[in-house]
Amino acid sequence: MSQPVVDLDMTNGIAVIAIDSPPVNALGHAVRSALLDALTRAEADPATKIIILACKGRTFSAGADITEFGKPPRDPGLHEVIERFDQCSKPTIAALFGTTLGGGLELAMGCHYRVATDTARMGLPEVKLGLLPGAGGTQRLPRLIGPEKAVAAIVSGKMISAKSALADGLIDAIVTDPVQGAIDFAHTIDPKVTVRVRDRADKIAPAQADPAGFEQAAAEATRRLRGVEAPAACVNSVRNAFTLPFEQGLAAERDMFMHLVMGDQSRAQRHIFFAEREAQKIPGMEPGLKPAPVKSAAVIGAGTMGGGIAMNFANAGIPVTLVETDEAALQRGLDRVRDTYDISVKRGALPAGATAQRMALFAGTTDWSRIAEADMVIEAVFEEMDLKKQIFGRLDAVAKSGAVIATNTSTLDVDAIAHSTKRPSDVLGMHFFSPANVMKLLEIVRGEASSHQSIATAIAVGKAMGKVPVVVGNCDGFVGNRMLARRTTECERLLLEGALPQQVDAVVLNFGFPMGPFAMGDLAGLDVGWRIRKHRGVTAPISDVLCEQGRFGQKTGRGYYIYENGSRTPTPDPEVAALIEATAARLGITRRAISDQEILERMTYPMINEAARILEEGIAIRPSDIDVVWVYGYGWPVWRGGPCFHADLVGLPTIVERLAHYANTTGDVGLQPSDLLTQLAAEGKGFADFGKGAKAAAA
């Protein structure tokens, strides 16, 4: 028989209803039914004076069970459960700890009082799933903390600390132990009086009299959001909290929730939520394999990348030694790190005093023997195979036995690097993205000899750093850059064939990327790619001409665009248009008008084709891993779910047909649809079906 998911204890007039549904006490159907049942029994007992809603395990409820979304609803719904707590004739107190999120917080706000431990955090993160809080959150939170703070919290989905929650009125007390604290709190209230959040008017009255403050807060919260539906729905629903009676506001919130939950944007965001977690699961890895503890680390190379990587260790509380060849370079590296922390403190992203605290975890050295104690060493020097091999040979001599030794290479063969040591099983790639202290993606490159233990350790360290690790295979460009290379090729072609940088960038921006590829190139520096092309003996006619003229992008004030007087805003440059025309003429290409639709297809389909090849070759484990790489590393809009998810929405037969067309018009055989894409399309399947046969056979 399955374990009960809700426990009811009635002692001395106090009923404690405790949800017990690991891992996060999500409010699935079984929990909702059992909650109603427990509440009915607790309320009906004449001895009951107070009802406490608690949770067992590691956290108060993290909200609705997301796996139920998109399936037919089953009664009782969360609304009904919350309504019953709200209407309960005896005072109800929610005892919060851990992370109280979404429907979990909505349930807690349906109670008459809330207490929380001082480490508890709470929030309404539904917007991150393309939703709005759909069980009263947009109506009750404004009544507790005011519509201005509520709209900021709901549109950002950010968590609120117990301290702020107490100051703002979301909770009534901070306690040491959740249940005992709730019992103690119960002694301070009149058990005959129930205070319903729905009846509270004090915090919404000012906005009813003058909504200007709310509108300003709403505009501020939605300032940078393009193309996404959920934030606007959140704003409208919070506005209803002070313009409509409670019941009407609730009904409107529910309608908006139903609309959003059925939409592609929320489906995409839910896909990424689960994809991110799935990416941590590596088939074939021994169950229960524990990552090795990483108590100290070293980073070889104190340049921008090395410094950023070292910051990640310090941010995770892991002492880190930066290693350089000379004192001056080391000092420059440490200074850069300190400056970066100072800027974060100035911006309010880190608390005052954080610089000193984090810098205390840094050591710098030019003496390699100092890294002998490190449990993990990451090399972050120039992209030069001979140099890397030499460094790994030295590391082999000094690093302690069992230490994970990683390279941050973005282009070189991890196996060749690993085999310059006598312990290739301890070697793997940890490919951070620039700026390394900010970007969330971490490609963990598994070499042919990398051990499961070292992979598990790299995943655990990545998670501790707040990164999203994705394990990928060893090939040129791994997953992300290999796909990006396809887009870059199309960028050049589109210019030669008739588009301008601003047209291409506008299409990509409208799709939802934060930046177009040409503005991005200008930001990163066009000379970087130029150097790599020269090294590899390849050309990109337009980019090469720009570089020959010293147009390296933002850093020289000119690239694909002009940047006047230090401005970072790209301004189209007629000289570039002329230069593109001249280059096309020189190459005998007759330029033509290119539609936005064609641009979009060529900016996405060749990458999707490459994704299929990456899967065929086993470089990525699953399509959803590729989606995670693109969302967290390259700005693919999360509400479009990543390239593979998007491809399934477009339909693979369309993509196959268009790729064949572009292969034909450009003469590039690399654009021919891959075998996997062709096969899936022919079978009426999508990326979502990839590997399903194998999984079913294994089951």
Ligand code: 3H9
């Ligand atoms: C909502 O509430 C809608 C309402 O407004 C209206 C309804 C009408 N459901 O993240 P972890 C799984 S929307 C189902 O690795 P952590 C997760 O997939 C909801 N499953 O742990 C994973 O499974 P697996 C609003 C869930 O400690 C396992 O639990 N709430 C849910 O790093 C462990 O998760 C949210 O958006 C769920 N709600 O982080 C909160 N949550 O082991 C979403 C987790 O098989 N959750 N799982 O891979 C989180 O943010 C994090 O999970 C949390 C814990 C911070 C709680």
